[in-house]
Amino acid sequence: MTKLDMIKVFRRSMRFGRHKKLGSSVRLDESEETGKPTVGKLQTSCSDIPHYQQSVIFSSPPCADRDLSFGSCSSALQEDFSNTPVLPSERRNSTSGFEALRISFSKRRAQGTLKAAQLKLCAAEAEVERSDMFLLQNQDSTDMTKSDNLYNSYPQDSVESEQSVTDSEMPRASEDGFVPGWPLLHQTMGFEKKIKPAVSIIDRDLSVVKWALQLPKRGHDPSPFLKESRDEALEIRTQVMAPGLSLAQEVGCLFLNRPCTAFAYEDLETATSRFSQDNLVGRGGGSEVFRGNLQDGKVVAVKRLNHGPQSEVEFLIDIEMNTALTHPNIISLIGYCVESSHMLLVYEYLPEGNLEDQLYRKEGSMLSWEVRHKVAVGIAKALDYLHKGCARPAVHRDVKTSNILLTANFESQLSDFGLAKWLPTKASYLLCNDVVGTFGYLAPEYFMYGRVNEKTDVFAFGVVLLELITGRKPIDTTRPKGEENLVKWARPLLSDRAVNRLVDPQLQGVYDAGQMNNMLIAAFLCIQQSTQRRAQMSRILHILRGDHDEALSTCSRSDEPEEFDSACDGGAQDYSTHEDSTNDIRSHLALAMMGVEDDATSQCSVDLSSVDIPHSNKELEEYLEGRFSRSASFED
Ligand SMILES: Nc1ncnc2c1ncn2[C@@H]1O[C@H](COP(=O)(O)OP(=O)(O)OP(=O)(O)O)[C@@H](O)[C@H]1O
Numbered sequence: 001m002t003k004l005d006m007i008k009v010f011r012r013s014m015r016f017g018r019h020k021k022l023g024s025s026v027r028l029d030e031s032e033e034t035g036k037p038t039v040g041k042l043q044t045s046c047s048d049i050p051h052y053q054q055s056v057i058f059s060s061p062p063c064a065d066r067d068l069s070f071g072s073c074s075s076a077l078q079e080d081f082s083n084t085p086v087l088p089s090e091r092r093n094s095t096s097g098f099e100a101l102r103i104s105f106s107k108r109r110a111q112g113t114l115k116a117a118q119l120k121l122c123a124a125e126a127e128v129e130r131s132d133m134f135l136l137q138n139q140d141s142t143d144m145t146k147s148d149n150l151y152n153s154y155p156q157d158s159v160e161s162e163q164s165v166t167d168s169e170m171p172r173a174s175e176d177g178f179v180p181g182w183p184l185l186h187q188t189m190g191f192e193k194k195i196k197p198a199v200s201i202i203d204r205d206l207s208v209v210k211w212a213l214q215l216p217k218r219g220h221d222p223s224p225f226l227k228e229s230r231d232e233a234l235e236i237r238t239q240v241m242a243p244g245l246s247l248a249q250e251v252g253c254l255f256l257n258r259p260c261t262a263f264a265y266e267d268l269e270t271a272t273s274r275f276s277q278d279n280l281v282g283r284g285g286g287s288e289v290f291r292g293n294l295q296d297g298k299v300v301a302v303k304r305l306n307h308g309p310q311s312e313v314e315f316l317i318d319i320e321m322n323t324a325l326t327h328p329n330i331i332s333l334i335g336y337c338v339e340s341s342h343m344l345l346v347y348e349y350l351p352e353g354n355l356e357d358q359l360y361r362k363e364g365s366m367l368s369w370e371v372r373h374k375v376a377v378g379i380a381k382a383l384d385y386l387h388k389g390c391a392r393p394a395v396h397r398d399v400k401t402s403n404i405l406l407t408a409n410f411e412s413q414l415s416d417f418g419l420a421k422w423l424p425t426k427a428s429y430l431l432c433n434d435v436v437g438t439f440g441y442l443a444p445e446y447f448m449y450g451r452v453n454e455k456t457d458v459f460a461f462g463v464v465l466l467e468l469i470t471g472r473k474p475i476d477t478t479r480p481k482g483e484e485n486l487v488k489w490a491r492p493l494l495s496d497r498a499v500n501r502l503v504d505p506q507l508q509g510v511y512d513a514g515q516m517n518n519m520l521i522a523a524f525l526c527i528q529q530s531t532q533r534r535a536q537m538s539r540i541l542h543i544l545r546g547d548h549d550e551a552l553s554t555c556s557r558s559d560e561p562e563e564f565d566s567a568c569d570g571g572a573q574d575y576s577t578h579e580d581s582t583n584d585i586r587s588h589l590a591l592a593m594m595g596v597e598d599d600a601t602s603q604c605s606v607d608l609s610s611v612d613i614p615h616s617n618k619e620l621e622e623y624l625e626g627r628f629s630r631s632a633s634f635e636d
Contacts, residue, residue, distance in 0.1 A: 248338040258323035261335030305343040314418030315343045321417035329382035331415040352406035369511035371410045372468040378412035380541040387454035387537050393423040399460035400441050429453040440474025455531040462526020466490050471504030494524045
């Protein structure tokens with residue numbers, strides 16, 4: 001066990017973001033002598049370990065004995081870090097049924113000599129959730145039989161030496177104490193599968209250690225963007241920073257001159273009839289939204305935030321962003337309320353609710369093509385403004401149909417800015433170790449590398465466009481095999497111009513062929529795996545409006561420095577997996593990852609190489625030109 005082992009494990013840490021969780025996993029390594037899972041075998045000095053967090057995701061459905069497993073997990077780690085009390089572990093339930101545990105350690109306590117767990121990287125193909133939990137559960141147990149089986153199934157070369165790696169290659173923490181997150185190990189969801197060897201690693205003659213060492217080093221990035229990547233809430237809060245200030249006082253100071261009202265809790269309680277269920281209009285991951293009537297007769301939506309570790313941060317960010325942005329396609333924040341433990345946000349009420357509900361009504365969607373097109377153009381405008389048009393460019397990070405609200409006239413407004421971030425001024429992207437967002441909408445470079453810029457939203461918007469076109473959800477487990485992941489299913493169809501298969505049957509063929517054509521092209525350009533070829537929002541907007549010349553020029557321009565893109569693409573190849581892996585999808589999460597994986601590996605995967613997707617800008621231009629030359633050019 002070397003210091004490097006530990007660092008690598010920690011580098012793989014990711015923070016959770018609300019109910020949409022991503023994480024990485026670790027497993028305990030076998031003892032060098034016995035080959036059995038063990039902890040605390042070696043001593044090492046870890047003075048350079050940054051503040052870090054380690055996450056383990058547990059599968060759904062949760063195990064009956066999960067309490068035991070959580071307890072054991074904590075104590076196993078506690079035992080390892082004998083001088084390092086494990087901070088209270090945190091359990092969270094997600095709306096998608098996944099359950100997660102986060103264990104935090106602090107840098108200060110980790111300094112000095114401590115017993116290191118023999119944590120080893122878990123390869124992408126290892127069956128993580130159950131096996132990790134099991135291993136952690138069984139650390140104190142004398143019965144290692146099942147654990148042995150798990151380990152015996154692990155590739156023997158996975159414990160190859162790291163001698164060739166020097167300290168200089170080790171990652172460095174960012175100033176704010178976090179080592180940026182690492183790619184999600186996206187092939188780890190085969191809970192019900194028999195434990196098998198890490199197939200693709202073996203196939204590629206690559207040990208886990210080698211594989212890990214090939215991953216790009218995130219701690220070596222230049223300092224400007226590490227500074228830029230600081231949490232907005234931290235940034236906002238440092239403006240006040242008076243010790244002992246309550247949230248209410250903080251908010252009062254921070255948003256003193258902002259155009260929004262500080263409401264009294266009592267007034268909002270009255271407005272919503274004491275938050276009666278009759279007034280409940282929506283529920284998010286961390287909130288409930290109620291319709292309310294203010295005393296002046298104004299109808300509002302009152303969002304009551306639940307308490308969670310991120311809720312204060314999101315509350316502050318939401319106010320910060322919303323009060324700084326003014327656009328007809330962005331929801332207006334009217335005010336807020338912070339009183340005792342209550343955190344509420346008051347918005348203009350949008351009577352037609354969210355786009356997701358409108359698209360996927362049980363009785364079928366009533367949204368005409370005209371409305372769908374209008375919605376798309378509206379949100380494209382909002383994002384264009386957010387990315388380039390406002391005083392300080394920002395990225396939303398959670399673009400999805402449930403965050404698109406509709407007015408009485410079916411004008412669309414982008415809502416929910418709790419995860420938004422200001423874009424960096426000195427760097428082309430932010431590095432986020434809190435990969436948040438929603439499965440099915442996550443851009444590959446964000447999902448894999450935590451890299452965020454405006455193209456993150458462009459990808460998600462592309463998924464929204466596909467939903468508008470097809471009437472299909474981003475992840476739909478009720479669909480036949482191969483059709484569960486919308487991006488994966490639609491991409492070859494877009495390439496094959498199979499418009500009849502793509503278009504939502506609920507439209508009954510009633511749509512403007514030109515607009516449809518434009519939307520298909522826009523969607524195609526949005527879901528490009530390469531951020532360089534993924535178009536800017538301004539160009540997507542032109543395409544949706546039918547400015548064809550502008551649309552064509554989209555394809556011959558580069559939007560990003562080559563460095564950003566090539567780094568992504570190159571790294572992504574390390575994560576390529578087998579076509580076979582699509583055969584045994586078990587969970588919603590696996591499906592979501594599958595889509596991203598395709599994006600991330602499209603330049604090398606068997607799956608997509610067989611698809612006629614242009615690989616150069618020139619080819620792409622010709623490809624699109626061919627389509628523009630016909631009126632309904634996407635027709636079969
Ligand atoms: N201004 C509004 N007018 C009408 N309905 C609203 C409004 N704001 C929110 N809602 C409804 O409440 C739902 C949840 O709101 P919102 O997405 O803001 O919550 P959230 O906790 O941030 O959710 P998530 O994190 O899952 O996106 C929306 O999908 C929508 O149906």
